[in-house]
Amino acid sequence: MTLFGYRVPMMASLLVWCVLWEIVGRLDLVFLLPPLSEVLSAAVGLVQTPSWQSATVTTLRAFFTGMVLSIVIGVPLGILMGRVKIADDLLGMWVNIFSSAPLSALVPVLMILFGFGERTIVAAVFLFAIWIIVLDTRAGVRHISPSLIEMARSYGASRRALYLKIILWAALPEILAGIRLGLIRGVKGVVIGQLLVAIVGYGALFETFSRNFRMAEFWALTIILFAFALLIAELIERAEAKVEYYAGAR
Amino acid sequence: MATGIRTESEAVGLATRSTRGEVDGWRDQPVLLRLVSIALFAGIWEIAGRIPVSFAFPTFSATFTAFIGLIADGSLPLAYVSTLQPLLLGIVLSAFLGVGLGTLCGLWRTGEWLLIPVFIVLQAAPVAAFIPMVTFVYGIGMTAKTLAVMILALPVIVLNTYKAVRNVNESLVVMCRSFLGTRWQVVTQIVLPDASPVIFAGLRLGVAAGFVGVVLAELLITPTGIGDLITFHRSRADYAEMYATIASIIALSTLTLIVLQWIEVRVFRPETRGA
Amino acid sequence: MRAAVLRKEPSSMPAPIDPIVEVRGISKSYGSTEALRGIDLDFPRGKLTSLLGPSGCGKTTLLKIIAGLIKANAGSIAVDGKVVTAPGPERAFVFQDFALMPWATALRNVAFGLELRGKARAEREEIARHYIAEVGLAGFEDKYPHQLSGGMRQRVGLARALSVDADVLLLDEPFSAVDEQNRRKFQEDLIRLRSNQNKTFIFVTHSIEEAVYISDRIVLLSPRPGRVSQIIEPEIDRSGDPDLIHRDKHYLDTVQEIWQGLKQYAE
Numbered sequence: 001m002t003l004f005g006y007r008v009p010m011m012a013s014l015l016v017w018c019v020l021w022e023i024v025g026r027l028d029l030v031f032l033l034p035p036l037s038e039v040l041s042a043a044v045g046l047v048q049t050p051s052w053q054s055a056t057v058t059t060l061r062a063f064f065t066g067m068v069l070s071i072v073i074g075v076p077l078g079i080l081m082g083r084v085k086i087a088d089d090l091l092g093m094w095v096n097i098f099s100s101a102p103l104s105a106l107v108p109v110l111m112i113l114f115g116f117g118e119r120t121i122v123a124a125v126f127l128f129a130i131w132i133i134v135l136d137t138r139a140g141v142r143h144i145s146p147s148l149i150e151m152a153r154s155y156g157a158s159r160r161a162l163y164l165k166i167i168l169w170a171a172l173p174e175i176l177a178g179i180r181l182g183l184i185r186g187v188k189g190v191v192i193g194q195l196l197v198a199i200v201g202y203g204a205l206f207e208t209f210s211r212n213f214r215m216a217e218f219w220a221l222t223i224i225l226f227a228f229a230l231l232i233a234e235l236i237e238r239a240e241a242k243v244e245y246y247a248g249a250r
Numbered sequence: 251m252a253t254g255i256r257t258e259s260e261a262v263g264l265a266t267r268s269t270r271g272e273v274d275g276w277r278d279q280p281v282l283l284r285l286v287s288i289a290l291f292a293g294i295w296e297i298a299g300r301i302p303v304s305f306a307f308p309t310f311s312a313t314f315t316a317f318i319g320l321i322a323d324g325s326l327p328l329a330y331v332s333t334l335q336p337l338l339l340g341i342v343l344s345a346f347l348g349v350g351l352g353t354l355c356g357l358w359r360t361g362e363w364l365l366i367p368v369f370i371v372l373q374a375a376p377v378a379a380f381i382p383m384v385t386f387v388y389g390i391g392m393t394a395k396t397l398a399v400m401i402l403a404l405p406v407i408v409l410n411t412y413k414a415v416r417n418v419n420e421s422l423v424v425m426c427r428s429f430l431g432t433r434w435q436v437v438t439q440i441v442l443p444d445a446s447p448v449i450f451a452g453l454r455l456g457v458a459a460g461f462v463g464v465v466l467a468e469l470l471i472t473p474t475g476i477g478d479l480i481t482f483h484r485s486r487a488d489y490a491e492m493y494a495t496i497a498s499i500i501a502l503s504t505l506t507l508i509v510l511q512w513i514e515v516r517v518f519r520p521e522t523r524g525a
Numbered sequence: 526m527r528a529a530v531l532r533k534e535p536s537s538m539p540a541p542i543d544p545i546v547e548v549r550g551i552s553k554s555y556g557s558t559e560a561l562r563g564i565d566l567d568f569p570r571g572k573l574t575s576l577l578g579p580s581g582c583g584k585t586t587l588l589k590i591i592a593g594l595i596k597a598n599a600g601s602i603a604v605d606g607k608v609v610t611a612p613g614p615e616r617a618f619v620f621q622d623f624a625l626m627p628w629a630t631a632l633r634n635v636a637f638g639l640e641l642r643g644k645a646r647a648e649r650e651e652i653a654r655h656y657i658a659e660v661g662l663a664g665f666e667d668k669y670p671h672q673l674s675g676g677m678r679q680r681v682g683l684a685r686a687l688s689v690d691a692d693v694l695l696l697d698e699p700f701s702a703v704d705e706q707n708r709r710k711f712q713e714d715l716i717r718l719r720s721n722q723n724k725t726f727i728f729v730t731h732s733i734e735e736a737v738y739i740s741d742r743i744v745l746l747s748p749r750p751g752r753v754s755q756i757i758e759p760e761i762d763r764s765g766d767p768d769l770i771h772r773d774k775h776y777l778d779t780v781q782e783i784w785q786g787l788k789q790y791a792e
Contacts, residue, residue, distance in 0.1 A: 010362075010363055010366065010367055011367050013363050013364045013365075013367050013368075014367050014368070014371070016364065017368060032383065032386060032387060089283040089287070090283070090286070090287045090290060091287075093284055093287050093288075094287070094291060097500070097504045100455075100458045100503070100504075100507055101458075101461075101500045101503055101504060102458075102461040102462040102464075102465045102466075102499060102500065102503050103462070104378075104462050104465050104466045104469065105465045105469070105476075105477075105480065105496045105499050105500060106496060106500075107469070108469065108480050108481065108484050108492065108496070109306075109492070109493065109496060111484075112304075112306040112484060112489070113304050113306060113307065184374050187375075187376050188376045188378060190376075191376035191378050191379055192376070192378045192466060195378060195379065195381075195382070195466075195470060196469055196470065206379060206382065210382050210383065210386065218383070221379075222379050222380070225375065225376055225379060226371060226375040226376075229374055229375045229376060230371065230374055230375065233374050
């Protein structure tokens, strides 16, 4: 959008919404919505509390453990499905089902299998993130130009070299896209998991704040979470931009 | 980030089939292999339950028996009546609102500038955190559940519609204008028909998100419906019944999505039908 | 008719002196579609032989069978008297769509064949630099494929094939994805390369002019199923100015003659 001849970046409109939030909050128009300034000062206060800090450590640890697991398992699984037809035929259906199923319904199962603790959260992150990573990796492998594989074969590539020097690299744009979407889903997994377990990390904080109507802190925590989710997506997108040039060139 | 809007719909597999050119998913897998795959899954489940991997891991057969029992005693159908109402209402509302807003943003620059970033944020962020909040405001009834569905379903529908309208085939628009089409005709005769496959794909993703929303709402806050059935059987340690309920909602959502995808292929993508 | 036309009958086909690649009874089907039927061919050492024919005649399939990339249903391929069934170091392939690794520089792409053979980095890069200069790309070593034009990309593909020092170069319609001006330049360069590299070239093309312009020997294939229909050896002097070849009477006559033969296959 252009305003007075200047190109205003799209995300700048979020500032308009922030101002609107402040006004609505000041006027006390919507129940449970304190003004943004109050929320921000609550956020400043919140990040200094030990309970927030320890909750953040717990949350981040569970998130990254779950993500590492889903990448380490998801990428090889996707490559396997992309290269081996029988694996694709047998697993494809389930990966498709789980990638769009309401996985939040499975969190209660995770709770009884893994207990009311961090392991459940790790499992939830893993369960939310892995399927899209598998699907995208598989698609990336499927779309490698056949001539690139023939090229490697004609110059005598071993099986190992074929996978490490050609397939992994050629599928990298899609693998990264899958990981980015997986990270976004993983954030949702960690939040949903913690909300349902309700005694771990941010889930416990949300529970406390909303039970005691500490709305400024509730919103502050929400903003921190949103910012974290967007930051992660942005970082991966940067990495993707670096490989994008060759996604189009194939 | 503002320019290249990426949504979940770019996720491959069940999500989109058009962009990557390859038709995969349900239709072209031979039926036999799918049955083998299901049998294998059930078999592994059965064995894992027999070992057992956990005291809380019932066998496939026990779960299936429990499923029959839940249908027979009426508790499962009753729970679904209570779950599907807000789901359906939320989806319908999100569909109208989402397609409307998405089209508006696709056609009107100021609307795009104002609204699209909000939906990008809502799509990428864990909006589930809002669900407890919704209950505070609206209680534990139908309204809260419907809103939970809409919170999750609306962003993906808006963004897909917006993308579809923005990326409409420019030469078709030029063609319509060169034959003296009015602005209204361009939108109704060219833009919306050309965008309809992607819009419908967005609706399908919205339905998937709606299922997540309603289940989450019922698990978190409102003690009714499927979520309540899951929580209830967990508290009584009736694990087979609990698993049966969970499997049923996942199966229902999967079947719904298959049907929607089938419609999508039949109606909106005739070019892929012969493949 | 000065072009020596060798009919397919074995009696009239003089055994070429010293064949480096021998194709014996190659047949290939894809399901019920017969792509190649009973191909017998010899490729003379140090010559450039073109496989020419309309689409669907199986010329690329035959080339890939020679390369060891596709398995034939029947028949055998021998290189230097040894039967081969898989890719080997004595053959190098140039791809129609270049098959460059988009994540690697021109230098690494050219050196890739040697990298796969385990040659030390410094050594393989020195060889690669030499051949990059040879194909006229000096100064572009550190560019990525997407920074190069179509013609330059194929030069990278050619340098890669040259750098592994194979005796036989297999070129699959290498210029079909290159624009017309660059294609002409490329063809001239290929004539020069052929005269100073002492290698055997097997060249697949669907362009009659291109085949006559560059080939010592043209194998005409007829489609559905692919069979050898004619072998032609254009007697064209290529030692002088390459531009003169296009006006050479023998060149024009041979093009005309092949066109008369292939006309029937045009849709």
